[in-house]
Amino acid sequence: METERAFSRARxxxxxxxxxxxxxxxxxxxxxxxxxxxxxxxxETTANEIFQRAARTGDTGAGIAADFAVAATCLQSGGNxxxxxxxxxxxxxxxxxxxxxxxxxxxxxxxxxxxxxxxxYAGWCSWLLGYPDQSLRLxxxxxxxxxxxRHDYSRSRVLYCKSVVHAFRREWAxxxxxxxxxxxxxxxxxxGMMVAVARIMWTAAQAMHEPSSEAVAEIRKAIRTYRATxxxxxxxxxxxxxxxxLVACGHYGEGLATVREAATLVDEIGERMVEAExxxxxxxxxxxxxxxxxxxxxxxxxLEVARAQEARSLELRAATSLAGLWAERGRSAExxxxxxxxxxxxxxxxxxxxxxxxxxxxxxxSS
Numbered sequence: 538m539e540t541e542r543a544f545s546r547a548r549x550x551x552x553x554x555x556x557x558x559x560x561x562x563x564x565x566x567x568x569x570x571x572x573x574x575x576x577x578x579x580x581e582t583t584a585n586e587i588f589q590r591a592a593r594t595g596d597t598g599a600g601i602a603a604d605f606a607v608a609a610t611c612l613q614s615g616g617n618x619x620x621x622x623x624x625x626x627x628x629x630x631x632x633x634x635x636x637x638x639x640x641x642x643x644x645x646x647x648x649x650x651x652x653x654x655x656x657x658y659a660g661w662c663s664w665l666l667g668y669p670d671q672s673l674r675l676x677x678x679x680x681x682x683x684x685x686x687r688h689d690y691s692r693s694r695v696l697y698c699k700s701v702v703h704a705f706r707r708e709w710a711x712x713x714x715x716x717x718x719x720x721x722x723x724x725x726x727x728x729g730m731m732v733a734v735a736r737i738m739w740t741a742a743q744a745m746h747e748p749s750s751e752a753v754a755e756i757r758k759a760i761r762t763y764r765a766t767x768x769x770x771x772x773x774x775x776x777x778x779x780x781x782x783l784v785a786c787g788h789y790g791e792g793l794a795t796v797r798e799a800a801t802l803v804d805e806i807g808e809r810m811v812e813a814e815x816x817x818x819x820x821x822x823x824x825x826x827x828x829x830x831x832x833x834x835x836x837x838x839x840l841e842v843a844r845a846q847e848a849r850s851l852e853l854r855a856a857t858s859l860a861g862l863w864a865e866r867g868r869s870a871e872x873x874x875x876x877x878x879x880x881x882x883x884x885x886x887x888x889x890x891x892x893x894x895x896x897x898x899x900x901x902x903s904s
Contacts, residue, residue, distance in 0.1 A: 557590040561599045564590070565647050568606055575769035575806040577614050584610045597631055598643040601651045604628035608655075612662055613770070615809030615846050622666060625659035628652075632682075640686050650691035653683040657698040664705050665810070667849025669886030676702050693722040693731040700738040701771075704778065705850070707890045713742035733763040737775050744782035753782050773799050773808045773815065780818055784825075793822040813843035813851035817858055824862065833862055850891065853879050857895045864902060873902040 564587045571580040584606040591603035608624035611617045632652040635643070644650040656679035664672035676699045683692045700715035716739035723731035736759040744752035756779050764772070776799035783792035796818045803812050820835030836859035843852035856879040860872035880895045887893070 557594045557599070558596065561587055561590050561594070561596075561602065562646050565602050565606065568610075569648060572609065572613065573768045573770050575772065575808055577610065577807045580606075580610045581614070597635060598639065598646060598651070601628045601631050601635075601643065601655070602647050604631070605651055605655050605658075608662070609658055612658060612665075613808055613810055615812060615848070618662055618666055618847050622659065622662045625655055625662060628655040629659060637685070640682075641688075644686055644688040644691065648690075649694070650683055650686045650688040653679045653686065653688075653691050653695045655679075656682060657695045657702075660702050661698065661705075661810075664702060664850055665846075665848045667853070667883060667886075669706060669850065669889050669891075671885065672702055672705075689722055689726040690728055690731065693719045693726075693728055693735070696722065697731065697735045697738060700735070700742075701774065704738065704741070704774075709742045709745040712738055713746070716742060730763070730766040730768055733759065733766055734768070734771070737763060737778065741778035741782060745785060748782065748785035750786060750788075753779070753786060753788070756782055769806060771808075772806075773802050774811050776802065777811060777814055777818065780822075784818075784822070789822055789825045793819065793826070796822060809842075809846070811851070813839045813846070813848055813855055815839075816842060817851070817855050820858060829862065829866070833859065836862060849879075849882060853883070853891055853895055856880075857891070857898055860902070861898055864898070869902050873899065876902070 564583055568580050568583040568587065571577075571583060584603075587599075587606045588603040591599035594600075604624040604627045608621040608628065611621035611624070628651065632640070632655060635652075640650070640652060643652075656675050660672045660675035660679065663669075663675060676695075679695045680699065683695045696715050696719035700712045700719065703709075703711040703715060716735045719735035720732050720739065723729075723735060737756065740752065740755040740759045744756055760772075760775050760779065763775070776795055780792045780796045780799070783789075783795060796815055799815045800812075800819065803809055803815060816835050816839035820832040820839065823829075823835060824832035836855055839855035840852060840859060843849075843855050856876050860876040863869070863872040863875070876895060876899055880892070880899060883892060887896075
C-alpha cells in the first residue's frame, strides 16, 4: 500500500536523526497504517517505541499520542482492557489541560484529533469493562471535542465509533442515526474509507429494523467495499453484525458460516476485542440446529475468554446464554449460581437490553 510505503520510508529517514520531536509523528503515522491493515503485532512494537520516545520529550502532544497508541493497541488485541483504560484515562487527563490552539496543532501533527479519539475509544473500552452508562458519557464528550476542533476525518470517525457503542448496546435506531451522520461528514470531504466503514453500520442497523435477504446483501456489499480500501480494522465486529442480520432473517446456516469466518479471522490477525461474543454467537447458532452440547462448549469458551480479558459486558452475555441453556436442561440451580454473581457485579446500565434480559432470567430461575 502506497501510504504504508511512504510512512515506512519516512521512518527510516527520520530515525537516523534521533530527534524524538520529529520521529514521534512519523511513528504515529506508521501505527495508523498498521492498525488499519490489522497488523497488531507490528502496532504493539510501534506503540511501545512511541511511548518510550514520548517519555523522553516531556511534550504534551507526544504524551497524549503515546498513551493513545498503547491503549488502542491493547484494546484491539483484547489482551489487557484494564491497561488500555488506564492509558486512555491518562491521555484524556492530559488533553483536558491543553488549550484550543494546541488541540488544533495536535490534530494536524498526528492526523487525528487525539482528544476525540481518546474519549470515544475509552467509551468502547468502558462498555467492554462493564460500564455501559459511563461509555455513553465518554462518547458524547468525544462528539463535543470533535465538533470544536473541526477536523473532518476525526468528526466522521467518532460518529462511526459512536454508532459502534450503540450497536454494542443493541440500540439500532441510534446506530443508524450516527452512521448516517458519519457518512454525511465523510462524503463532504471525499473520505471514501470512512463512507465505506460507516455504511457497514448503516446497513446493519437497517437489517435489524427490517430483516431481509436484500438488507443482508447490502451489508455484504458494504464490507467488500471497506476491505477494498485495504483496511481490515474492526473486521471481526463487522462479521458479528452480518451474523446478527442473518440470524434475524432466519438464515442460521449462513450465520454459522459467517461467525466461524470471524473466529478464523480472530486467530489470523489477532483482533480479539470481541472474541467472546464471536464464541457466544457460534453457540447460539449451534443451539438453533439442536447441537446443545456443542453450544454449551462454545458458551463456556466465551465465558473463559471474557473473564480472561475482564470484559464484563461480554461475560454477562455469555453467562446469560449458558444459564439459559442450563435452565432448559433442568439445571436451574447451577444456572442461578452462575448468573447471580455476574449480574450482581454491575453498578450501572440497568436500562440496557443485556442487563434487563439477565434480570428477567434470574427472576424466572428464582420463581
